[in-house]
Amino acid sequence: xxxxxxxxxxxxxxxxxxxxxxxxxxxxxxxxxxxxxxxxxxxxxxxxxxxxxxxxxxxxxxxxxxxxxxxxxxxxxxxxxxxxxxxxxxxxxxxxxxxxxxxxxxxxxxxxxx
Amino acid sequence: xxxxxxxxxxxxxxxxxxxxxxxxxxxxxxxxxxxxxxxxxxxxxxxxxxxxxxxxxxxxxxxxxxxxxxxxxxxxxxxxxxxxxxxxxxxxxxxxxxxxxxxxxxxxxxxxx
Numbered sequence: 503x504x505x506x507x508x509x510x511x512x513x514x515x516x517x518x519x520x521x522x523x524x525x526x527x528x529x530x531x532x533x534x535x536x537x538x539x540x541x542x543x544x545x546x547x548x549x550x551x552x553x554x555x556x557x558x559x560x561x562x563x564x565x566x567x568x569x570x571x572x573x574x575x576x577x578x579x580x581x582x583x584x585x586x587x588x589x590x591x592x593x594x595x596x597x598x599x600x601x602x603x604x605x606x607x608x609x610x611x612x613x614x615x616x
Numbered sequence: 617x618x619x620x621x622x623x624x625x626x627x628x629x630x631x632x633x634x635x636x637x638x639x640x641x642x643x644x645x646x647x648x649x650x651x652x653x654x655x656x657x658x659x660x661x662x663x664x665x666x667x668x669x670x671x672x673x674x675x676x677x678x679x680x681x682x683x684x685x686x687x688x689x690x691x692x693x694x695x696x697x698x699x700x701x702x703x704x705x706x707x708x709x710x711x712x713x714x715x716x717x718x719x720x721x722x723x724x725x726x727x728x729x
Contacts, residue, residue, distance in 0.1 A: 596717075
């Protein structure tokens, strides 16, 4: 199984600022995804992080608000830009090692915007 | 896109009883259906999954059934224990795993002594 390190684990940020979340995997993975989990809710996919190219965003999420990088097969970042209290949520990195295997999740980043 | 509905939203059972959680999906192209358990403050963890070429899969006290014609799948937990208390999420993927997941709304399972 893949070991995922996600940083920071939590943060409290001022509205209007940006936060970058890092996801580091201990082995090369095929797919990397970013999900959002609002308090007491389910997981919603934000985007697929593509190595060396622009991420693929789901409906309702845009690059200007959630820029994503994936420079190699083991690392990705998600930035939450120009934050508002509505962005308070848990953000989770997810990876899949191969084309037909399970998805693993990072421990999540609990973001509070004040 | 895919839409996954999950019921019930909360489920309370007595220790030793069985628990059943049901999900329906909308996209006939979906063929991978995992179930995740999420304890409070922790990451989701896969407990069992099933692919469309199989109707049932069992792993000790946990089983999943799939009805592709009706587009629904269910999680069965037998002989429940207090440590089974958690939120359970079903999900669906349009490929045989390894692709993006659409999650159900979650079921808060409480196993009472």
